[in-house]
Amino acid sequence: MIDAAVEFSGVTKRYKYFTLDHIDLKLPAGYIMGFVGANGAGKSTTLRILMGLVHQDAGYVNVLGHAMPQDQATAKRDIGFVSEDMRLYGAATLEWHMRFVRSIYPRWDNGYANELLRRFDLKAQQKIKGMSHGQRVKAALILALARRPRLLVLDEPTTGLDPIARREVLGELMAVLADEERTVLFSSHNTLEVEQISDQVTFIDRGRILESSDKETFLDRWRRLRLVLPPNTRLPGLPGIVKVDGSSRLPVITTNRFEPAMMAACTEVGVSVQAVDVMTLEEIFIASVQNQREGGAL
Amino acid sequence: MNIAMVGRLIWKDWYLNRAGILASLIGGVATLALIAAMHDSQVALIMGMIVLVTILIGMGAVVMLSAASERRQMTLPFVMSLPISYWEYTISKIAGGLLIFFALWVPLVAAIVATILLTPGIPHGLIPFVLIMAVEILMTTCLITVVAVTTESHAWTVASAQVGGLSLNAIGWSIVRLPQIGGWMRSATVRWSGTATTLLLAELALIVLMLGVTFLVQARKKDFL
Numbered sequence: 001m002i003d004a005a006v007e008f009s010g011v012t013k014r015y016k017y018f019t020l021d022h023i024d025l026k027l028p029a030g031y032i033m034g035f036v037g038a039n040g041a042g043k044s045t046t047l048r049i050l051m052g053l054v055h056q057d058a059g060y061v062n063v064l065g066h067a068m069p070q071d072q073a074t075a076k077r078d079i080g081f082v083s084e085d086m087r088l089y090g091a092a093t094l095e096w097h098m099r100f101v102r103s104i105y106p107r108w109d110n111g112y113a114n115e116l117l118r119r120f121d122l123k124a125q126q127k128i129k130g131m132s133h134g135q136r137v138k139a140a141l142i143l144a145l146a147r148r149p150r151l152l153v154l155d156e157p158t159t160g161l162d163p164i165a166r167r168e169v170l171g172e173l174m175a176v177l178a179d180e181e182r183t184v185l186f187s188s189h190n191t192l193e194v195e196q197i198s199d200q201v202t203f204i205d206r207g208r209i210l211e212s213s214d215k216e217t218f219l220d221r222w223r224r225l226r227l228v229l230p231p232n233t234r235l236p237g238l239p240g241i242v243k244v245d246g247s248s249r250l251p252v253i254t255t256n257r258f259e260p261a262m263m264a265a266c267t268e269v270g271v272s273v274q275a276v277d278v279m280t281l282e283e284i285f286i287a288s289v290q291n292q293r294e295g296g297a298l
Numbered sequence: 299m300n301i302a303m304v305g306r307l308i309w310k311d312w313y314l315n316r317a318g319i320l321a322s323l324i325g326g327v328a329t330l331a332l333i334a335a336m337h338d339s340q341v342a343l344i345m346g347m348i349v350l351v352t353i354l355i356g357m358g359a360v361v362m363l364s365a366a367s368e369r370r371q372m373t374l375p376f377v378m379s380l381p382i383s384y385w386e387y388t389i390s391k392i393a394g395g396l397l398i399f400f401a402l403w404v405p406l407v408a409a410i411v412a413t414i415l416l417t418p419g420i421p422h423g424l425i426p427f428v429l430i431m432a433v434e435i436l437m438t439t440c441l442i443t444v445v446a447v448t449t450e451s452h453a454w455t456v457a458s459a460q461v462g463g464l465s466l467n468a469i470g471w472s473i474v475r476l477p478q479i480g481g482w483m484r485s486a487t488v489r490w491s492g493t494a495t496t497l498l499l500a501e502l503a504l505i506v507l508m509l510g511v512t513f514l515v516q517a518r519k520k521d522f523l
Contacts, residue, residue, distance in 0.1 A: 049522050053378050055520040073300060073383045081379035087372040089314060096313075104380055105305060140376070 004062070005029040005151050005183035006050060011059030020045050020207045023059070027185055029150075030228055032173075034194030035187040036285055037204035038193040042084070043187040047155045050185070060178070062216055079104070080144030083155035087136070090129030094122060094139050105147035113146035114235060120168060134165030141169060152184045155273065158193060166193075173197050193281035201281065205289045211256075215281075219281075222284045223258035227251050227266060236269045238262055242291045253289065254279075286292050299389070312398060314318050315364055317522045319398055321369040322357040323415045326350060327404045330413055339384065348407060351435060351466065357402050358439030359459040361395040362446035369450040375523055388516045392509065399439050425484030426494040427473065436468055437508075438462030442510045446447035448515045450497050 008025040020042045027033045037043045048054040049229045050063055052072025061068040066075035083291055094117075102108040117124055117201065120138040128136060132187060137157055145153065151266055154173075172186070188194055195215070202212040211218070221240075229249050240257025255262070263273045279287070312319070330348045336342035368374040377387065384459040410428055414420045438459075445451075445458035478491035 051379065052383075053375075053521075053523045061436040073381050075302075075384065076379065076381040079379070081375070083375050085372050086379070089373055091314060091370070100306070100310060101380075104303065144379075281339055 003028060003033075005064055007062045008046070009060045009062075010049075011046075011049060011056045011061055013049060013054065013056050018042070018045075018207060020049075020056075023204075023209055025202060025212060027183060029183050029220065030181060030296060031200050032184040032198045033202060034187060034202040035185060035202050035204065036189065036191055036194050036196030036281075037187070038189055038289065041204045042191075043204060043205040044085075044155055045183070045207075046201055047083070047153055047187055050153060051076070051079070078146055078150040079156075080149035080152045082137070082140045082144045082153075082157045084157060084159040086140055087140060087153075088128045088143075091127065093125055093127050094131075094142070095124035097128070097139070097143055098124065101143050101147060106147040107220060109146050109148050112148070113142055115146060116142045117171065121270060134161050137165070137169065141172065145172070152182060152186075154184065154186045156189070158188065169241070170197060184202060190287050191280070195281040203285055203288050205292055208292070210288050212291050218281065218284060219278070221258055222254070222279045222287070223254050224279055224283075225253045225255065225258075225262070225266075226277065227253065227276040228272045228274055230270050233270055236265055236271060238265065242287055250274075256284075256288070300382065300386055303380070304386050304390045304393065307377070307387065308384070308394035311361075311364060311394040315361060315398060316361045316367055319401065320358065322353050323405075323508045326353050326402060327409075329353070329407070330409045334364070334413050334417050336472075337419050343420065347410075350410065351431070354406065354458065355438060355463055356404060358395075358435075359442055359455070361444040362439070363452065363455055364507070365391045365395060365443075365446040366455045367451050370452055374450075375485075378522060383517065384519065384522050387412045387522075388513065389448060392443055392512065394400055395443055396439070399436070403432070403436060403439075407499050413515050415492075421484045421486060422488045423482045425488045427479055427483055430473060430479070430494060430497050430501070431466070431500055433505075434466055437501050437505050438466055438503045441506045444512045447512055481519055486495065 004026045005007075006025065006027040008023045010022040011020065013020040023046060023133050025046075035043055036045070045054060049061060050068065052069035052075065055069050063075045064074075066073060081281070082274070088094075096160050102110070106192075120135075120142065122138055124133055128139065131139065141157065158169055160262055161169065170193060173186070186194065186198065199215055200213070201215050201218050203210040226246075227235070227250070229248075229251060235244070235251060235253070238253065238257060239259075239262070240255040242252040242256050243252050244251055246252040263276070266273050316338075329346050333343055333346035368377060371448055379383070407429075409423060410432075414422060414428065416423055420446070439462075441462050442455060442458050446455040449455070474483070478493040482489040
């Protein structure tokens, strides 16, 4: 049994105008990780390095016990990969693609493929060029899922999908969650999707990992505190302050190290806590990125 | 190397290009039949040869454009998500493309030689020239292969096909002026010369060099998407 399905250690990739900078990342087997970043943050480059399609300049990548990119051919026997920029052969039917992939993967599950066809309302005999974008994404997902991979890597698969198609795709991914042996790495700039399906969350911005932990820890650690400061009172020294908004009398502080004891600390110095707001993953992501870009430490 | 996987990728390319392969094969056979039927006409012979050369070069270019198309049509991420290395992908593209070309080139060249030998009125002295030019067409296909696989660019592949076509004319025109080739073309018997052997060996050496350069360039690549 491999503890980490995916492990990056000090991975660096330099381009003329972009550097993926010392990426350290660990995804335990059986977990779903949401990999969140703005456009151009380095998500696709990271996932391509994971797949062995881009070679890192420095650092070590291990996927399902295989060193990448050297062992990519062996590692990819157990990986299903779908990316936003992936297309199937337009002149061929989905059935032809299914036969082609089935001939390569001995674990191909025909029953599951047919079930997915029905759930996604796709016709196997239809040519890919006659499908809508949403249908093509679903077709690519069938080809990736029915091979029963141990690791599923999805690079922004829902980009460009209408709300109905997005819901169907996300629904299927949630069903995949039921299989505890399968690991999923799912990149997106849509934090709502990541919040829905992930149990691990990693933020990346400008080629650097900002934070990486389990989703509950993320959501528990980040809070927005609405305070009321009496005249001539200073803000108490609270841990993990990422941002201070509002006025000097009614400050709103964002912290990434929230503990209930913080409220008592405020009360002790005469500061009243008007509200403690739970933050959404999107709010946390934006605060995290802004803090990083302004030179703060997380 | 995973030979089974390379074989599946070659089969895929054959399947996706099957219409072009079949059309070229039918066109080639039909042209040969016309040459044989109109063996008294030198114009028909020359025109027929031009059509055959065009079919062969066109087929090579079409096959290799499919290599360049993988990136443009964004099917490369799908192929590269399969359990293969980029090395195996490169082998499948080169071997698959050349096999498709050979499927057409070998029977057509054999049929051209047979037509010359069996049709009354066509001088057998043409055979060395035909073989040199046939290998020259193979060399042009290899040039297109090298460019298509290493650049994965439609523009460069089309440009290399044009350069190959022009070179073919220039080389054909030049070797006809060699006394040991052009001078013996109207001979009733096949007259093989040292010049013909040297030219054939030079062409084969260039083919090996071009394919070697392709693998060298591909081995040094670090980004495949």
